[in-house]
Amino acid sequence: MGRLVPAVTRALDILELFLEGDGTLSAPEVTRRLQLPRTTVHELLTTLAARSYLVPVREQPGRYRLGVRTYQLGSRYAEHLDLAAEGQRVAREVAQTCDETVHVAILEDLDVIYIAKVDSTHAVRMVSAAGRRLPAHCTSVGKMLLASLSQDELDSRIEGRELIAMTPNSVTGHEELRAALDVVRERGVAVEHQESNPDVSCVAAPVRDSTGQVVAALSISVPMIRWSEEREAELADLAAKGAADLSASLGHRGAR
Incomplete structure (x- = not known):
């Protein structure tokens, strides 16, 4: 240098x-x-x-x-900014730090779409792929993104819609979802305990653009054999830092 x-x-x-x-x-x-x-x-x-x-x-x-x-x-x-490319770069950095699977996802209606993904090197890890679509209410990234919507926007999206269950832990009631999203807003991070996969828990943080709007979420997914309260707290901090780094690359002034 x-x-x-x-x-x-x-x-x-x-x-x-x-x-x-x-x-x-x-x-x-x-x-x-x-x-x-x-x-x-x-x-x-x-x-x-x-x-x-x-x-x-x-x-x-x-x-x-x-x-x-x-x-x-x-x-x-x-x-020349590409959210997917920047997301892949930051996801790789986060994955190198924790050696767990990292995703970046966006919201489309009531689904999340993974636009970036980096795998853990562990033999036991979450199996997924960029481009995969999942119900937002069953994932940490999805709950993070739904929590960023205004109350009117959220109501318009879920009114008359069935919230399907992916596991016995999935949120399926509208009021239950609203209560869960209140917790997400209060904490600033979203946690999912075996709601989309019975063997995996995840934690996610919001990604903001230059205007401060939440445009994506970054999550860390961990098999239950490596999950604990202490690990959850550690990964919540790491997800928040990774999301802040990605936000900064998108021009968000308060990201760091």
Whole structure:
């Protein structure tokens, strides 16, 4: 790896400060937060403004905000963004950490569709495939995605619909599902205990895009022979971190 260029690093540090707060900063604030010399900060702000990475705030003299150039770069990045490809990359990283099966799924009506999957290397593991479709109410990713819907949207999807059982543990009642989704919203993660497969439990966390909308969920699936309360807590944290990493790659500012 080559040597980092200090001036470029400082310029990027300045730009990243604008991701926080109200999105405006003054030179003294940058100086204080980065502990840089005032002359250095002035020169860097002047250079970034000259290249349209920053612009002065007209109604607040002495303050800057992000300029159009940063939007252009972000838009070009978004043009080439592929949720499935990014999901596969992050799923691989999570699977390498826990050596369990990791999925990324999206919601379609009342089903989930797996768009990315990385297998565990254990002989005993969950068997599935990218592209597989399952009832959302029977899976941790599905419950996570259903919990992200507004109450009206959820009601419109489940009204008059039968919730089929995949195992004896599957949720089949509408009120039972609503109660389960309340727990998901409260916890911020979803857990499924042998509801889609009698030999597997899963935990899932939400993936958000640049607008903050939940667009997918990332789950970790574990055979019951390796499942415990301690393992559940550990994997819930790992799933949340993986989902946050994927969200960050989609442009979600609060992901990390």
